[in-house]
Amino acid sequence: MSADHAAELFGLTDAVALVTGGAGGIPKATAVALAKAGAHVAVADIADEFTARTVKEIEELGRRAIGLHADVRQPADVHAMIEETRRQLGPITVAVNAVGGLGVATPKSFLDFTLEEWNGPVERNLTATMLCMQAEAVAMISDGMAGRIVNFGSTSGVTAAPSIAHYGAANAGVIHLTKSAALELAPYDIRVNCVVPGTHLIDRAGRETPTSRRPEQAEFLRQAAAATPLKRLGGAGETAGVALFLASDLSSYMTGHAVISDGGMMHTSQRPAVGTVTPAALTGIETRAGAGGRHE
Structure with a gap:
């Protein structure tokens, strides 16, 4: 297949x-x-040094690219990001909202969450996605x-x-928001879908290496790799391909769909917990954890 035919399939030239x-990580990939599919790309992040590296890599492919400093939990930053993209590159056709993760949150029983600890992953994953989608959709429609x-x-x-119920709940919200927004935006010819990655072995620079990780992190990654039917963790480029598919004419x-990229883990019962914790909230309380049936 020629490059021209491939570009025609994607519809992103x-x-x-x-x-x-x-x-x-996956967003960079x-x-x-x-860019390889023909798009010009605005890259938004708060890590300016790494953003500049992504921009350089895209420019070396012969595409236009800009780097934007934006904390997408802040409405003002989101709107500035949208307007600067439109000003420098033109009307936005594709928006990929990939900010997320646990951030500074650590595995902890939901019984012990403070409100601040709960809000962190919710703002980073669900709220940020909502703010970006609002501004992106309005710009596309305009x-x-x-x-x-x-x-x-x-x-x-x-x-x-x-142990990461706040993160799980926030991402369940992202999936539900995707489905609801897809119905609301369909009349404007805007499609909305969601990539749902499993565990990937990627650091900030995109290197797929377990070095410099805490022992408990390394053990979780080992267990996750062993439990996955493909017997390995995902690479950034593999799941980036799913995002490219959803952004292109191929889809x-x-x-309104959530597409899982997890090496088959969801088809098993082997998914390991992210850490094992004992709730501090139950200190001094006699419990019967593990006892089945009714408690008389």
């Missing part, structure tokens, strides 16, 4: 794409994949664009996530 979180919005969730939002009849 000279399209303008905005990718949040594009300084590293997605930004580069979009510019008369048949747009594609691709959100990023997590398999923790599909299956139980003990032109898909909207």
